[in-house]
Amino acid sequence: MSIVVTGATGHLGRLIVESLLRRGVPAGQIVALGRDVNRLADLADRGLVVRTADYDDLDSLRAAFAGAQKLMFVSGSEVGQRVRQHGNVITAAREAGVGLVVYTSIAHADTSDLQMAAEHQATERQLRDSGLPHVLLRNSWYLENYTAQLPTYLAHGVAGAAGDGRVSAAARADYAEAAAEVLTTDGHAGRAYELGGEAFTMTELAAEVARQTGQDVRYTDLPVDRYTELLVAAGLPEPYAAALADADRGLARGALYVPVDDLEKLIGRRPTSLADAVRAAV
């Protein structure tokens, strides 16, 4: 049996590989995929199979999925290209006769009106239409989306357009643990898990950073267009800035709030808290 993991050069894919190894999956049964296999050399040294796979190149996917029993399909990062790219992944998985596809989607993908949800909705539809047995991991935001901005928070405070909305953010490592659990235990095919951690508002985020650093850090709520402008001024490409600001618009209305404990149940412990994540970042 082999478990093929796409996006293994990325943060989440790499953590999923490490979680699988920690659970005792033999290295030789894990196939780590990336566009640049040189970046997977350390995994090859540890006995994993590494193969090249590009979501734009159907033939590379066909070769990469050969013999795959399970496919950990990490959603791509090229926003705007992903419906076609993900379609290629699903086509190749079907041709390879993969027994289970585990896909990283977005919270409430079936009902979400976030711009960022559209490509996940299309992918979920393609998976359904393919007839492939599959599991949807509908991940909320990463805690790291926030903790990576700690220097900005300390210099300028926290800005956003999320109002008093609560986000159920969780650590990438926790989402990776959940994925590894789904890949290594039975009974998940056909399920859609809504995954998220402890919920907090942006005001609470700012207060936690202030508490742990002893600095005056506050949250400034902006209209969506003003927040988009601020992100563009900070150097983000306009479409990406607009999508992030749109995510905050949705966040204000609960689009990334996950009121169920699917993540805790899958990983068998409480997900990493905001306080712990901020402590580690500080």
Ligand SMILES: NC(=O)c1ccc[n+]([C@@H]2O[C@H](COP(=O)([O-])OP(=O)(O)OC[C@H]3O[C@@H](n4cnc5c(N)ncnc54)[C@H](OP(=O)(O)O)[C@@H]3O)[C@@H](O)[C@H]2O)c1
């Ligand atoms: N929940 C959240 O808060 C959140 C935030 C950001 C993103 N996401 C989604 O979750 C995914 C995983 O997150 P992450 O933090 O691990 O992102 P990441 O570090 O950017 O990793 C993305 C992975 O996808 C691979 N990839 C992108 N386009 C590809 C293509 N055309 N063909 C083959 N591989 C491709 C990348 O390969 P290369 O190394 O070759 O680029 C990389 O391995 C993201 O891709 C995105 O869909 C979720």
